[in-house]
Amino acid sequence: MIRSAELTGTATLVRLILRRDRLRVLIWTTAVPLLVLLTAASVKGLYPTQHDLDVAAEASADNAAAIAFNGPAQGLDTLGGQVAFQVGTLGLVVVALMSTFMTGRQTRAEEEAGRAELIGALPVGRHANASATLLVVSGMNVLVGAAVSLGLLALDLPVEGSVLLGVSFCALGLVFAAITLVAAQISENTRVVHGCTGAVLGTAFVLRAVGDIGDGTASWLSPIGWVQKTRPFAGERWWPLLVPAVFTVAAVAVAHALSDRRDVGAGLVPPGAGPPRAAPRLGRPLGLALRLQRGSLIGWSCGVFLTGLAYGWVADDVEDFVADNEALEDLMTGYGGAGLTDSYLAQSLLVVALISAGYTVQSALRLRGEETGLRAEPLLATPLSRTRWVASHLTVTLAGSVVVLTAAGLGTGLAYGISSGDPTQVPRLVGAALVHTPALWLLAGVTTTLFGLVPRGAAAAWAALTACFVIGLLGQALDLPHWLRNLSPYEHLPHLPAADLTLTAPTLLTLLAATLTATGLASFRHRDVG
DSSP: OOOOGGTTTTHHHHHHHHHTHHHHHHHHHHHHHHHHHHHHHHHHHOOOSSSHHHHHHHHHHHHHHHHHOOOOOOOOTTTHHHHHHHHHHHHHOOOOOOOHHHHHHHHHHHHTHHHTHHHTTTTTTTTHHHHHHHHHHHHHHHHHHHHHHHHHHHTTTTTTHHHHHHHHHHHHHHHHHHHHHHHHHHHHSSHHHHHHHHHHHHHHHHHHHHHTTSSGGGGGGHHHHEEEOOOOTOOOGGGGGGGHHHHHHHHHHHHHHHHTOOOTTTSOOOOOOOOOSSGGHHHSHHHHHHHHHHHHHHHHHHHHHHHHHHHHHHHHHHHHTTTHHHHHHHHHHHHHOOOOHHHHHHHHHHHHHHHHHHHHHHHTTTHHHHHHTTTTHHHHHHTOOOHHHHHHHHHHHHHHHHHHHHHHHHHHHHHHHHHHHHHTTHHHHHHHHTTTTTHHHHHHHHHHHHHHHGGGGGGGHHHHHHHHHHHHHTTTTTTTTHHHHHHSSGGGGGOOSSOOOOOOOHHHHHHHHHHHHHHHHHHHEEEEEO
């Protein structure tokens, strides 16, 4: 039982979090509903008639790869069911990540940076910070759920299904906020906390996929499966929401109990002592940067590889999927003259390239994280120059972007090669994925420029990536102005394998990326650290 004295200062900390992270809160609560609603509007345009919905339902009902990637095949002969199928799982994963990152940032990251101990020296209760974090993250999830529901209602979708889908988003976000809070008590490293919660999310996705392909039993072991059992737009059921509600309350109680058993700044599981002597490579800037970022690189590579597998497995059946749907066929062949399969593969590789850019932005922002975490200044107090320090991290960012794209192309190529019986698709699609490298490098350049010129606004690089997502995925379906679509670097690259390879645009984008990167590096050399 938490005593009232342990919550002293909660309201003040809520205001502090909102004041300090108002930009992050705004971006998350705007971007997630926007992603869902733009996709819903696109789906509505792709299936204008009941015949189109029936054809799509028949094509997806027995497609194991589509079910594994999108979710259970429920109510696919209705517009609402198609919206839930196309965007439901993706939206749920993004909401889970929102809750994970925000909760970890406000709890374990604050302790790791030493700020929690300073605040704790004031008249603040022991559980005030965790409670304030939960209130803010809960409010963010409520805003996302409400925006999704209202947006779907504005698209003339059924009331109960629209409300239930929004509530499902909110429920899953609260589940992962609670999971992250528990992990923050166990480990004293923020990256480990995010890694553990990410592993839970990945396991939840796999269990849900296995259950949806099978008889549905395994889905009950997954938090994603819990909220999808509510069946939005397909005979709505509210009672499954009791499961995430009970789990969230229990997890929060466990987190508070564990918090009472540890010191501020420490974790229940102490870190290992490590080897008595550091590896020689850790004495060099590049070796240290690679060591710090290798977990992120491995995680993103595995994620896009699995995504590529899902897309590639469907490619051989895409012509049957779009049969008799002229709107969808026109969208699929938007790259001009290519066949349906190659156009589908080109769009699939565009999606995984957009996802891969998440690694690029996160990796480039590691510079800002090291700076605000007060780890950069001790390094720069040595003979290590600012240029070498920044260059070491950017080398990992740029090379890692190539690795992640290679993994994406490899997954797509392996799945399509196996399903079509053509092993030559592997190098073909790996090469097609790598064509997007200049776009990722350009986003790295934008991030570096923000880091050098406007360090407090460096997180705005995520907004640039969000804009690329909207333009790349929905620009054609929403008929966005040509000048607006040209703002995305992805729009200027040849979309292989549906188009011919040209080197002009990739070369120009690479030169622009180099210019932006050099600008950010020069700016950092002439400003104060921290």
